[in-house]
Amino acid sequence: MLTLDEAGLNLADVAAEARRRLEPAHWDFFAGGAGGERTVRANEAAYTRRWVVPRVLRGTGERDLRICLLGEPVSMPVLVAPTAFHRLAHPDGEVATARAAAEAGTVMVVSMAATRGVEEIAAAGGRLWFQLYPQPDLEFTAAVVRRAEAAGCRALVVTVDSPVFGRRERDLRHGFVDLPPGLACENMRDTDGRVRTIEMDAGLGWERIAWLRGITSLPILLKGVLHPADARLAVAHGVDGLLVSNHGGRQLDGALATLDALPGIVAAVGGRLPVLVDGGVRRGTDVLVALALGATAVLVGRPVLWGLAVGGAAGVRHVLDLLRADLDRALALAGAARPADLGPDLVAGPDLVAGCGPVATVVGA
């Protein structure tokens, strides 16, 4: 196991150490976003505009961080977001990430752009969900879904914020266009062993969600919903959960910070589906605020990659342990014994903070 000195006291420390270890082009691929990266910055900044209004004398005793998601227990409301190319961070790649998530008792969402096959990731143990970019080739898409099912994945996370690829200026400057030789998107292999390129499908529509619903009995979550009208459509199409996400600011630069979108989505869904959120979660208090505003759980993307770069499975474990301990302490200090004790009354701002302007919730839009 890593010492705290090596791995850091918080996720910013881990990020700084990862930056020292990674090739600049790979650091920039992981850290960067689309355009001027306004949305990358806005995701983290949104949390700094929320303030916790703690309750006292609640006698919380030992906290219980467990939640129930899609009918199954998860050890804490922090999951691993799907991110591409883990072998750029560590030779063990997604296998190491899966081992850490399993040890932490949480879900790992395996990216369609993973650099290890879903079967060997599953062999590391733990609960996996599979992230899908629906491909224009329906037969190939169906084959990938069957492969994820056969490997034991328990849900499909369908990314819907990517009709085209975001324009990432850091990657353009480095000339970073593809994986180095020897690494490949292992879950994009065809029957002949050839690796297909992941296509973004600008033709994707709700009928494809209905089609997916018809080819799998796995729960389907939509990843990348920010507009309440889309949340209502998702409910109407029988999906099983929503992930409020702007792809970590890597797709539409200028898209609303996810924490600012969350209340509108929660109101639109009205408790009919679990609502998850990702983007900019770096502290236990961030998790607390997201849950208080109605999220069932959060996911972390980049911090997991930083942990992986610093120490493989132990590094990812360190990141997840830091978040767990930080959330546990934040709950105690806010007077909550468990996630279910949190509500919007525990959060103030940003309207209470001079100069920050009102929160952009588009309820009923």
Ligand SMILES: Cc1cc2nc3c(=O)[nH]c(=O)nc-3n(C[C@H](O)[C@H](O)[C@H](O)COP(=O)(O)O)c2cc1C
């Ligand atoms: C390097 C990197 C690769 C990503 N790859 C994928 C991907 O393959 N599929 C996907 O749906 N989202 C992908 N995402 C988006 C994440 O799932 C998630 O939405 C985002 O990272 C959350 O923000 P955070 O990094 O601030 O925690 C990626 C994000 C990063 C940083």
Ligand SMILES: O=C(O)C(=O)c1ccccc1
């Ligand atoms: O970088 C990303 O955000 C991402 O989603 C992705 C998708 C396909 C291949 C590589 C990265």
